Amino acid sequence: QKEVEQNSGPLSVPEGAIASLNCTYSDRGSQSFFWYRQYSGKSPELIMFIYSNGDKEDGRFTAQLNKASQYVSLLIRDSQPSDSATYLCAVNAGRGADGLTFGKGTHLIIQP
Amino acid sequence: EAGVVQSPRYKIIEKKQPVAFWCNPISGHNTLYWYRQNLGQGPELLIRYENEEAVDDSQLPKDRFSAERLKGVDSTLKIQPAELGDSAVYLCASSFRQGNWYEQYFGPGTRLTVT
Numbered sequence: 001q002k003e004v005e006q007n008s009g010p011l012s013v014p015e016g017a018i019a020s021l022n023c024t025y026s027d028r029g030s031q032s033f034f035w036y037r038q039y040s041g042k043s044p045e046l047i048m049f050i051y052s053n054g055d056k057e058d059g060r061f062t063a064q065l066n067k068a069s070q071y072v073s074l075l076i077r078d079s080q081p082s083d084s085a086t087y088l089c090a091v092n093a094g095r096g097a098d099g100l101t102f103g104k105g106t107h108l109i110i111q112p
Numbered sequence: 113e114a115g116v117v118q119s120p121r122y123k124i125i126e127k128k129q130p131v132a133f134w135c136n137p138i139s140g141h142n143t144l145y146w147y148r149q150n151l152g153q154g155p156e157l158l159i160r161y162e163n164e165e166a167v168d169d170s171q172l173p174k175d176r177f178s179a180e181r182l183k184g185v186d187s188t189l190k191i192q193p194a195e196l197g198d199s200a201v202y203l204c205a206s207s208f209r210q211g212n213w214y215e216q217y218f219g220p221g222t223r224l225t226v227t
Contacts, residue, residue: 004154032213043203043218044155051213088154096214097143097207099168102154 002027004091006103014111019076021106023089026070033065033072034090034100037083044088047074049096079110114138116219118204124225130192133222137185137206144181145205145216146189155203155218161187191224199226 003026013019025033032051036044050056050063050072062075072091076083086107090100117136125131137144142163147155158177160168163184172179176195181187191198201223207216 008152034216036218043201043221046215046217049213049215090154095212096216097209099145099147099157099160099171100155100216102156104152104154 002030002091002093002101004089004101004103006087006089006106008104009107010109011106012109012111013079015079015081017079019079019083019108019110021074021076021087021089021108023072023074023103024070025072025089025091025101027091027093027101028067028070029093030070030091031094032092032096033063034092034096035061035063035072035074036088036090036102038086038088038105040086047087051095076108081110081112084108084110116204116206116217118202118219118222120222121220122223122225124227125194127196127226128193130190131194131224132191133189133202133204133224135187135189135204135219137187137204138208138217141206141208141217142184143207143214144187145207146179146187147203147205147218149201149203149221151200158189194224194226196226199224 034049064073086105089103144161146158149155201221204219
């Protein structure tokens with residue numbers, strides 16, 4: 001059974017600092033990896049995805065992938081109170097068309 | 113560009129009653145998904161459509177759940193009869209190909225409460 005593990009938190013980070021969110025997955029054959037942000041009572045919102053080992057940057061967000069360690073992370077630089085949300089890591093066996101396997105999410109709190 | 117549309121947004125029913133959810137995907141998105149999200153959990157896939165064909169329904173509880181996507185656009189997910197454990201948020205998503213990769217976008221969801 002495919003599993004995606006995340007620390008549920010809450011993870012508390014001061015405003016302006018770097019928030020680091022981590023995710024591990026069990027299926028070594030996974031090909032694509034997604035980060036979603038979910039505000040309370042809202043639906044998941046795609047932040048970014050990554051499929052190659054290394055770093056991928058988009059604005060204040062950086063996704064990091066290490067397939068050998070089966071590890072994905074999301075860094076949020078210059079954290080803002082509006083970044084407070086639950087961050088869901090999702091994994092896909094292919095190029096993203098298949099159903100996603102989600103972790104339970106990490107609850108992030110940015111302290112003003 | 114309009115996002116994924118779902119209705120109703122909220123539904124409260126008594127157990128053993130039927131319920132249906134409707135989804136209109138983003139225009140041009142051929143792949144449509146239904147997920148279920150329980151409180152404190154990530155979404156779990158129920159069914160995936162490629163146009164009008166259900167290509168993955170392995171996680172759909174077929175004794176009480178059914179889905180259809182007529183004409184390969186709108187989709188309906190039905191539960192009959194509903195059980196207390198069906199209380200959850202039902203999310204519809206659609207995807208399109210961005211280069212060699214697909215991005216899935218979610219609708220606002222339908223929050224179902226079974227009493």
